[in-house]
Amino acid sequence: MAVTNAEIAAAFDRIADLLEVQQENPFRIRAYRNAARTVRGLAHSLSDMVQAGADLEALPGIGRDLAAKIREMVATGSLRKLRELEHAVPPELVELLQVPGLGPKRLAVLRDRLGIHGLADLEAAARRGLVRNLPGFGVKSEQNLLRELAELKRRTRRWLRAEVEETVEQLLTYLKGIRGVRRVEPAGSYRRWKETVGDLDLLVAAAKGTDVTAAFVRHEAVERVISQGTTRAQVVLRSGLQVDLRVVPQASFGAAWHYFTGSKGHNIAVRTLGVQRGLKINEYGVFDRAGKRIAGRTEAEVYAQVGLPWIEPELREQRGELEAAAEGRLPRLVTLKDIEGDLHCHTTASDGQEDLLTMARAARDLGHRYLAITEHSRHLGVARGLDGDRLLAHGEAIDRLNEKLKGIRLLKGVEVDILEDGTLDLPDEVLARLDVVVGAVHSAFGLSRKRQTERVIRAMDNPRLHILAHPTARLIGRRRACDLDMERVMDAAVERGCFLELNAQPQRLDLDDLHCRMAKERGLKVAISSDAHSAGQLAYLRHGVGQARRGWLEKGDVLNTLPLDGLLDALDR
């Protein structure tokens, strides 16, 4: 089977880890990490690109050597260099790099002086008090290592972005209440709307002399303080979430916000543009050769100094946004306000929690002009899926409600199961009487790539199907994506006049950002849908819009930015 981009990226990262343990040239290590990031962010399969004879060296951070390694990986499925390194370095040794506070230098000391080769060795040595006497270590670092080892066992999770939204709001409110604080904003991956966040980055602009970090670490939710200075503090909340706070003067706010929003790769690229113009860019501003600050109050000022327009945070992933900005072809990203309606939700008729009227009113309150009611079909027993008769009766109830409703139109729909052989779970004559047919895989997730791809394409062969829901069926952190040849699926959808969904449930966000970009390249419109199972969940659309924006989608790339008439035309296959 063809090697995936993720596998190639993982191999490069693994090489970087191993080189790090060997204390290789840090720039060489960075080159591997940069390449891994580039590969991970590609919208095309490298296997296909190699087969098509594409110029790999045109990719950022890929030169002669790494291009050859990519071709080797595609041809053989593995890397000789990686095998040699794995042979030379004990695997447990690499795990030690995960311990916060332990880098390659101190790791080498532990290995050479105490023969430590893994987490268990380190714990035993620290407990016996052997670590404190090593050069560069002391009692404090020995204790810290023991605590980090304990932490490591219970931690190592990422958080769904949606999970930490409430915490963010609470912390922002708290920080704004501190005297002398002028402005508080989230930064980091949270601001870039990544589907998961590893920790939370918050930025504060404060008047001189305001002791923000002292007040911050006193917040009731803070369990432990990792570090605390005058301009920066890192804490762990009771929930286990790590929060990094930075404090800067107002004149530096834009530069700092840009810097702490990242991504790291984007920042480095912007700084490098600065260097080329004789400028130094840091979190305090943009400085000329004389060391005079010439910008920094706003992000736009910083970008302007390197000759670029302001770039939306969701695009700052070092995936071509700087080039697009330089050439004046940044996308005008879709916004929540562009959304005209929602094409996927459930009521008490299947596994939803609220009735038709409640859902309709809630959707109208969000400004929607239409809402498709898409109950499950009979095959999905656990969700009390509907058979044809119940579904048609439900449709009559929707018709009756539409006569009374003002300001919003309910569409008759279904989320019909795509069975293992690619047929749909309800007869065509039932589907023909609906406005919107959403099809979804809810079983046999583990089929081979070939069979899964054919299954989905066969479902789209049925002209009654309009939208393929949560195409990969992944659940972030819980169930991996189905193995689909997404390029083939998308090509097939375009040929057949089908659409793909971006399911906005926080644990799905399926299509993901890269898939959105693949769709856009093909002119395939995406439906951003809440899949709400309650009235409150209708607002989940914001998560979907965030993901869509990460995928460079514009208003015209999103199916449900169409007004009702246009939508019904588009659904007419």
Added chain:
DNA sequence: GCCGTTTTCGGCCCGACTGTTTTCAGTCG
């Protein structure tokens, strides 16, 4: 290992905090 309107060699983003030092190295983001 990458990369080039200063360069095909010699650079490679930059600052904060901690702990161990007694002026700084290591680590992190």
